[in-house]
Amino acid sequence: xxxxxxxxxxxxxxxxxxxxxxxxxxxxxxVEVDFPEAQTCCGQPQFNTGYRAQTEPLVRRTAAAFEGxxxxxxxxxxxxxxxxxxxPKIGDASAAALASRTYELxxxxxxxxxxxxxxxxxPHTVTYHPSCHGLRxxxxxxxxxxxxxxxxxxxxxxxxxxxxxxxFGGTFALKNxxxxxxxxxxxxxxxxxxxxxxxxxxxxxCLMHIGGVLRREEAPLRALHLADILASTREEPLV
Amino acid sequence: xSGTFVGMPSFPRAAKExxxxxxxxxxxxxxxxxxxxKRAKAVAELADWAELREAxxxxxxxxxxxxxxxxxxxxxxxxxxxxxxxxxxDADEANRIVADLVKATGESxxxxxKSMATQEIxxxxxxxxxxxxxxxxxxxxxxxxLGDDRPSHILVPAIHRNRGEIRDIFRExxxxxxxxxxxxxxxxxxxxxxxxRLHLREKFLRAKVGISGANFMVAETGTLVVFESEGNGRxxxxxxETLISVVGxxxxxxxxxxxxxxxxxxxxxxxxxxxxxxxxxxxxTADGDGPRTFHLVLLDNGRTDTLADEVGRQALRCIRCxxxxxxxxxYERAGGHAYGSVYPGPIGAILxxxxxxxxxxxxxxLPYASSLCGxxxxxxxxxxxxxxxLVHLRERVADQxxxxxxxxxxxxxxxGWVLDHPGVLGAGERVASRTRxxxxxxxxxxxxxxxxxxxxxxxxxxxxxxxxxxRKPKSDGKxx
Ligand code: SF4
Numbered sequence: 001x002x003x004x005x006x007x008x009x010x011x012x013x014x015x016x017x018x019x020x021x022x023x024x025x026x027x028x029x030x031v032e033v034d035f036p037e038a039q040t041c042c043g044q045p046q047f048n049t050g051y052r053a054q055t056e057p058l059v060r061r062t063a064a065a066f067e068g069x070x071x072x073x074x075x076x077x078x079x080x081x082x083x084x085x086x087x088p089k090i091g092d093a094s095a096a097a098l099a100s101r102t103y104e105l106x107x108x109x110x111x112x113x114x115x116x117x118x119x120x121x122x123p124h125t126v127t128y129h130p131s132c133h134g135l136r137x138x139x140x141x142x143x144x145x146x147x148x149x150x151x152x153x154x155x156x157x158x159x160x161x162x163x164x165x166x167x168f169g170g171t172f173a174l175k176n177x178x179x180x181x182x183x184x185x186x187x188x189x190x191x192x193x194x195x196x197x198x199x200x201x202x203x204x205x206c207l208m209h210i211g212g213v214l215r216r217e218e219a220p221l222r223a224l225h226l227a228d229i230l231a232s233t234r235e236e237p238l239v
Numbered sequence: 240x241s242g243t244f245v246g247m248p249s250f251p252r253a254a255k256e257x258x259x260x261x262x263x264x265x266x267x268x269x270x271x272x273x274x275x276x277k278r279a280k281a282v283a284e285l286a287d288w289a290e291l292r293e294a295x296x297x298x299x300x301x302x303x304x305x306x307x308x309x310x311x312x313x314x315x316x317x318x319x320x321x322x323x324x325x326x327x328x329d330a331d332e333a334n335r336i337v338a339d340l341v342k343a344t345g346e347s348x349x350x351x352x353k354s355m356a357t358q359e360i361x362x363x364x365x366x367x368x369x370x371x372x373x374x375x376x377x378x379x380x381x382x383x384x385l386g387d388d389r390p391s392h393i394l395v396p397a398i399h400r401n402r403g404e405i406r407d408i409f410r411e412x413x414x415x416x417x418x419x420x421x422x423x424x425x426x427x428x429x430x431x432x433x434x435x436r437l438h439l440r441e442k443f444l445r446a447k448v449g450i451s452g453a454n455f456m457v458a459e460t461g462t463l464v465v466f467e468s469e470g471n472g473r474x475x476x477x478x479x480e481t482l483i484s485v486v487g488x489x490x491x492x493x494x495x496x497x498x499x500x501x502x503x504x505x506x507x508x509x510x511x512x513x514x515x516x517x518x519x520x521x522x523x524t525a526d527g528d529g530p531r532t533f534h535l536v537l538l539d540n541g542r543t544d545t546l547a548d549e550v551g552r553q554a555l556r557c558i559r560c561x562x563x564x565x566x567x568x569x570y571e572r573a574g575g576h577a578y579g580s581v582y583p584g585p586i587g588a589i590l591x592x593x594x595x596x597x598x599x600x601x602x603x604x605l606p607y608a609s610s611l612c613g614x615x616x617x618x619x620x621x622x623x624x625x626x627x628x629l630v631h632l633r634e635r636v637a638d639q640x641x642x643x644x645x646x647x648x649x650x651x652x653x654x655g656w657v658l659d660h661p662g663v664l665g666a667g668e669r670v671a672s673r674t675r676x677x678x679x680x681x682x683x684x685x686x687x688x689x690x691x692x693x694x695x696x697x698x699x700x701x702x703x704x705x706x707x708x709x710r711k712p713k714s715d716g717k718x719x
Contacts, residue, residue, distance in 0.1 A: 009658070013668045014695050016702035034567025035706045040658040046651055048611060052656040054428050061659060092553065132612035169610025174687040178253050178258045181691035182572045183610070197581065211694030237462045 002032040004066050005037060006074035006083075006102070008204075009041035015204045020232035021209045022075045022105060025120075028233075029113055038065040043090075044082040052090070059091040063098045071112065072102045075227045077134025077203045080104035085137055105227060106143040116146045121234040123153035127196040128226075129187065129205040130209065132165050135143060144202055144226055151229060157194040161186070168209035184213040192219050202226045247579030249604035254573035263399055266682035267571055270398045275565045277511035278618070280396045284513070285503065294500045296622040299556035302492055303546060309458040309491045310537065316461025320523020322533040327485075329540050330360035336536050337362060337450065337483055344373075344481050346447045352465065352472035353377035354452025355393065355559055356485045356538055358581040359594070362450070373450065374416070374442050376471040378435050385412040391575025391583060392562040394509050396615035399574055402426040409434050418442055439471060449479035449530065454505070454558065455498060456491045456535075461524040463535070464498065466505060466515040473519050480519070482530035487538050489546075489555040501558060502618035508560035541594035550631040555622040556591045561586075563625060569608055578605065589628040597636050606632035661703075668701035 004024065007019040026033050028197040043058035062083070066072045074080050080102055108116055114235035128148060134140045148156050167173065167183025174180075187210055191199045199214070199221055201207045224238075232238035245320060247253060257263055278434075282288050302309055306472035314324045327333035349366070351373055352358065363373040375384045382397040383390050386408045397405065406426040413420040418438045424430055425607040429471035451472065453463040463484055465472050476482060492498065506515040524533050531553030546552050564570050564584030576584035588609055606629050617626040637644050657663050685694060 009664075012702040013671065014698065016698050016700065016705055019702035020705055023706075026405055033710075035703070035710070037706075038661055040661055040664055046655065047631070048630055049647070049651070050635075050637035051648065051651045051655075052632065052634055054651045057655060057659055085554075100618070132610070132614075136613040152411055163614075165610050165612035165614070167568070167610060169612065172607065172610045176569070177253065177687040177690065178251065178255045178612075179572045180610070182258045182264075183568050184692070202434065208695050209696065212688070215693040216691060237242060 001030070001071070002034060002069070003071040003073050003108070004069035005033050005035050006039060006042075006062075006072050006079065006199050008074055008076045008079045009206050010208070011075065014208065015225065018075050018204055018225040018227050021225070021227040022073070024116060025227060025231040026073070028231075029109075029115065029118060031113070035230045036065045036069075041058065042079045042082045044079060045092070045187045047082065055090060057065070059095050060088055061144065063087070063091055063095040066098055066101075067094060071108065072098065073105055073108045074102065075105045075202065075225065077131050077138055077140065078203070078205060079132040080107075081137035091118060098219050104138055106134075106140055106147055106201070108140070109147060109230075117150035118230050119148065120150075120153075120154075120230045120231045120232055121152040121237060122229045123237075124198050125155045125157055125194075125196040125222075126198045126200050126229070127157045127159040127191055127194040128162070129159055129166060129191070129199060129206070130162060130169070131201055131206045135163060136200055140202075144200075145229060152230070152234075157196045159194060159199075160190045165175065166206050167208050168206045170205070173209055180209070181213065182202065184209055185217070188213050188217060188219050189211065191221060197221050198229075199223045200226055200229060241510055247599070247601035250573070250577055250579070250709040251604065252610040253577035253579060253601070254569075254608075257574035257577055258572050262401070263574055264572060266401050266575055270395065271565045274395075276595070278501065278508060278562060278565065280517050281507040281511040281513065282378055285507070291493075291500055291504050292620055292622050295504055295558070295620055296556060297498045298492060298500060300553075300622055301557075303552065303555055306488065306491070306546065310488060312458040313456055313461055313491055314537075316458065316463075317320040317523060317533075317535050320461050321525075322461070322523040325534060325536045325542070327536050327538050329647040333485060333536055333538050334362055334365035337485065338366055338371065340481070340483055340534055341366065341371050342369065344448055347449050348372040348374065348445040348446060350374050350376050350442050350475050350479065351380075352449070352451040352467070352475040353380050353396075354450070354485060355581055356452045356487050357450060358390065359487075360485070360540060362485065374439075374446070376439050376442065376475055377467075378469055378471070381435055382408060385409065385416060387412075389576055390581065392564060393559050393582065393584070393586075395561075398460060399576075403427070405431055414436055415501065443471075443474045443478050446475075446479050448481045448483065449475040449477060451482065451484045453484055453486045453490060455501065456486060456626075457489050457493075457495055457498070459494045460522055460585055462520050463519075465519045467519070468510060468515060469518045470517050473517055473524070475544065476521060477529045478521050479530055481532040481534075483534045483536065485536045485538055487540070487711055488542050496514040505558055505560050508558075508562040508618070517655075538603055541596075545590075548593065548631075550644070551589070551593050553623050554586065554593060554628060555592065556623055557586050558621060559586075560620055562618040562620065563595045565617050567609075568612060568614070569610065573608070578608070580605075585609065585625045586623070589623075589632060590626055590635075592632055597632065597639060603636045603639070606630075606636055640705075655717050665701065665703050669704065672697050672700050 041056040047055040167180040308678040392398040455464040570584040
């Protein structure tokens with residue numbers, strides 16, 4: 001099976017490790033991964049900030065870049081939600097077609113590859129934050145948690161108030177910095193209360209915000225993308 | 240604190256104070272979490288909740304599509320039943336109509352049942368300017384009025400106050416407005432309720448004019464409906480000789496049958512009750528029963544403009560249950576006052592800028608007062624896609640190009656150009672990676688970020704470079 005990786009702009013520029021982990025994980029599961037280099041950004045930041053005219057060319061570009069691939073996989077719930085929910089409204093037929101072929105990573109693993117045990121090894125206590133777009137717009141449900149529970153050595157701890165927004169929200173984090181930070185601090189306090197050493201999520205933009213608060217408050221845990229954990233094995237463990 | 244909302248600062252500045260006020264944040268957090276958990280339980284009891292939600296949405300959409308017809312039908316039924324209908328295009332006109340009606344009775348005080356519409360138009364202040372005292376009789380509204388405060392929640396206007404604060408307000412202020420608080424008043428709920436009861440009873444028995452809003456108006460019979468919990472509203476509706484109801488035009492429904500849906504969804508969404516304790520209905524006037532004179536003021540005040548907007552009009556489906564406020568993480572931290580309108584929280588963020596336009600600082604900032612987490616849409620009993628309307632209104636504000644948006648638009652354009660040229664994007668990423676040890680906090684927009692959060696460390700190389708080095712030779716670069 002051959003799939004196209006939609007790495008997303010944030011992962012490309014800031015969190016390449018998540019893209020690399022996604023490639024390694026999919027290849028380990030027997031999937032042939034391609035990276036169409038014409039891809040850039042799905043247009044979500046522009047769209048959500050009210051710049052529809054600036055969004056349209058990016059929608060066209062993204063749709064063209066992934067033309068012809070049966071599956072497009074992305075390690076970002078919010079970018080997957082942008083493509084799935086908004087592309088049919090903003091773009092032409094090819095954008096609408098892309099919407100139906102785009103999968104968030106955990107959906108692809110659980111629904112298409114039909115695996116929950118991906119053979120990962122990660123000997124840590126982990127608490128999981130389900131980002132809003134994955135949770136509500138995509139309806140990821142317990143897929144990420146099932147994948148985490150099957151990881152060898154991993155102990156999953158329930159995050160209090162898990163379904164509450166972390167306060168990122170794209171430009172919201174800048175435009176309403178005080179409220180955004182207050183939300184992030186509550187998220188971090190809840191994560192700390194679990195005693196876990198890792199806060200895991202499936203959206204690096206949320207993790208950039210939560211991780212930023214974690215490090216500022218010197219909280220005793222680190223933020224990690226789900227793909228980084230699932231890519232970790234006994235042979236090549238992520239430490 | 241009291242008065243109108245004119246000249247409110249933008250949402251971020253108004254919210255800042257609340258975010259750093261620990262008592263306020265604790266009060267809000269406690270109250271919203273309690274009610275949200277109860278609501279979830281009450282809703283889960285109904286197996287057909289999804290169908291009820293869809294039905295409510297469709298009834299409202301149908302009515303809005305034929306609003307002209309149902310309003311005319313309502314007017315003739317109300318008139319036939321002995322009432323008088325007045326049409327008010329805006330707040331000034333509505334206030335003038337009400338003030339003239341009160342003056343015509345020769346009275347100088349009125350009792351009020353809680354009404355969002357009269358708050359929206361600033362009726363109390365307008366009446367005061369005409370020498371007429373308006374007394375709020377809903378317990379929470381009374382607290383707000385005595386405290387010289389503004390409501391901060393649709394359903395629980397005094398949600399930002401705790402019991403101790405309420406006792407102090409009663410002790411200090413009740414005597415100025417009528418019967419004083421009992422000596423040595425404690426802060427137990429029973430004592431506070433009894434103090435309010437004694438204070439209000441005096442007013443109910445004296446008032447000759449009552450003013451109300453309505454949750455629904457039934458076109459087929461000209462009937463108005465109020466849902467409430469305390470019974471104080473019923474006193475306002477039945478004891479006075481003259482009753483004046485001020486209602487937004489979007490509150491009409493075609494038939495009594497339509498109420499069955501909202502009788503189930505509204506109480507569960509708002510107070511987490513299976514049924515609201517008091518449902519009062521009134522149709523015109525009747526001999527020897529209730530008010531002898533009845534006036535209905537139908538309020539537009541921006542509603543037909545809102546109706547003209549294909550995306551934004553869904554906000555008019557709102558039944559003011561406040562479920563969206565109680566689940567909103569932004570409302571929970573910022574409090575209701577920051578929204579600068581009688582409609583706070585997610586619904587306020589989409590309704591106020593539509594009713595009032597997006598010219599003022601506060602109204603232009605409201606569409607951005609959300610992280611678009613979607614919790615409000617999930618709970619809304621009439622399925623208003625609040626995030627969709629927020630983004631739609633952001634487009635309007637961005638187009639309008641007010642303060643800050645010219646710079647933002649230029650930045651978006653520049654970013655759009657870079658993102659349309661992957662080679663340039665890759666080069667930019669490479670520069671960012673190579674200079675990663677230098678002044679990360681000097682990045683544009685970093686100030687708002689780094690005041691409270693660390694910036695992520697830039698990686699040694701972007702993903703596309705790793706791919707070229709490690710994978711590209713294996714891939715033929717062609718599409719399947
Ligand atoms: S928008 Fe929906 S949830 Fe919010 S108050 Fe109105 S009806 Fe209730």
